[in-house]
Amino acid sequence: MLLAAIREKGSPVCVGLDPNLSLMPEEFQDGHDVRGKLKNIEKFCRGVLETVAPIVPAVKPQMAYFEYFGAAGFDMYFQLSEYAQKLGLIVIGDAKRGDIGSTASAYAGIHLGRPDSPDALTVNGYFGEDGTKPFIDTASANGRGVFVLVRTSNPGGTAIQNFAAADGTMFYEHLARRVAIWGDESIGQSGYSCVGAVVGATCPAEAKILRQIMPKQIFLVPGYGAQGATAKDCAACFNQDGTGAIINASRCVLYAKPLNGNWKKGVEKAAKDFAQDIANIL
């Protein structure tokens, strides 16, 4: 489904929906209570979704920014996900959930098992197979996907994740091997598994190795733009045929400089530039 959407739109890109009120245009700053703030967030997010829907194949709403506002924000995350789907967008829910057994099943139920659930979910794989399997099973049963965090894009990730075994294998490679195994039972017609991986664009040398370990995983790639990675840095995340990755940008699109005083025109230009920038490397 994701690959078809990428083909249709012509570029493997995703816009992250990280609604941070303090970065939004002036007109969204008049909310003084939770209800007012959420109303502005909803208006902004709907505007972004409508603007980017003709340009990009996917969006990635970030749960934390909605959950921050409590139950009403939690609800809005799902409402906006549904709205994005109605606009023809693939929705990758970025909630980074993770736990074990029946607890993981409960998270999977709401994030991947309901009619209004997003099309995919980011999942923390630190718990191992009995933590990840409930998410994979629910995704698989509902034609959805998961992206397991393998190598994150933040600077602090290195000190934790680049931990080497005697033979030189890094911890993130060890985790990647497991992800490849976990995904092996659910490979679709496209040749890719419904089990993908999060691999930061900020570490291209590592991405190259991970691409070899996980040939059948779609990579969800954060780190472009505000976090410092360029389109060139993202190239290692793709297979040789130019498929197998989707590059995310959030801040540099959402909070782009307005064009002739129009913030939506600014978002539109930034989304087009981003999509083109990534299409150029393939």
Add this chain to the structure above:
Amino acid sequence: MLLAAIREKGSPVCVGLDPNLSLMPEEFQDGHDVRGKLKNIEKFCRGVLETVAPIVPAVKPQMAYFEYFGAAGFDMYFQLSEYAQKLGLIVIGDAKRGDIGSTASAYAGIHLGRPDSPDALTVNGYFGEDGTKPFIDTASANGRGVFVLVRTSNPGGTAIQNFAAADGTMFYEHLARRVAIWGDESIGQSGYSCVGAVVGATCPAEAKILRQIMPKQIFLVPGYGAQGATAKDCAACFNQDGTGAIINASRCVLYAKPLNGNWKKGVEKAAKDFAQDIANIL
């Protein structure tokens, strides 16, 4: 605060609030829609909290079981946390959140920064320092705590977390060393940091090593009871003076056999037996 509560109640134990409808007594089975089910969950949880409040120092509501029901469930998690605090219980929110930068700050804001937030939160440390710091800062500023996942209690954790470096250091030890450093700036009058660690009771040999690496971390210890660990297995999680850990049990208390047909009497007996069982090893 937690240590004072432990001293007052006489045993370092915590009851996990994992409301799984299918395991609850007959009288809670008549809910046919989300509202009806949540009403039963609320009634059951309030009954459990009132029953265990005189016996145990802390409870650990599991977010997944509430979040499963959407916004209304999300809300109930916070309402029950507040109710537990009113009953004099320390509330350890088990939501296992984790992300980076401003996203982590947003999670920390709702889970550790509001008046109705729990007293502590379980946090996934895979992102490293810039992922964990926003949680620690918010906890520290609000007199609250975090428990970073170091060694989980599930069988699948071993294949991921027991990954050895050339010098024999395991990945979970590597993470534990970071947790000790992260917690070093926020050590309270008790000698313990507001940064604790989750260490499973199912791996006592590893707990013994982790206790040495993290002398100033309070260990939140899952795995007792239904997951197979005994009180004796939990002993390695304590410092030599018998402080520094809190042992959690969920299913074996919540879904204890009713006494004379009374489920609350069953929970009461199970909580007392659990508290005594752990007190006996100290």
